[in-house]
Amino acid sequence: MRFKHTNRPGFRFGFIDFCTAGLFFLFYMPLGGLQDELDAILGRRTQRYWVAYLLGIPTLFIYTLVWMANIAEELKAKAIDLGIEGPFTSWWHMFGWNTFGVFLMGPAVATWRFFDTLNKIEQKLNHED
Secondary structure (H helix, E strand, C coil), X not given: CCCCCCCCCHHHHHHHHHHCCCHHHHHHHHHCCHHHHHHHHHCCCCCCHHHHHHHHCCCCCXXXXXXXXXXXXXXXXXXXHCCCCCCCCCHHHHHXXXXXXXXXXXXXXXXXXXXXXXHHHHHHHHHHC
């Protein structure tokens, strides 16, 4: 699979997602092709974000955050396997910034690092094609 979106603005996306309480990614994941790209990179069909979002509502979005943190950890492992130099996203980076750093623009920082890692992986895979 050739990846078209290898330069996503993670910090801006994180800020928008924070301000919209996750609604931005509810639409961007399927319409922006992100869900399909994650599936291709991770080699499996990931749980749809809308399902994680709905399951997150009764858990104050903890379920959604843990889901995203797990994806972040899988991206980190993929980046390491591909020999990409860090820093990378990780479970703790995603979870920590979204919980303990919530009043310090933490969600935007976590999303920036997530997309930075994703962009590096996609660029590397595009060069291998």
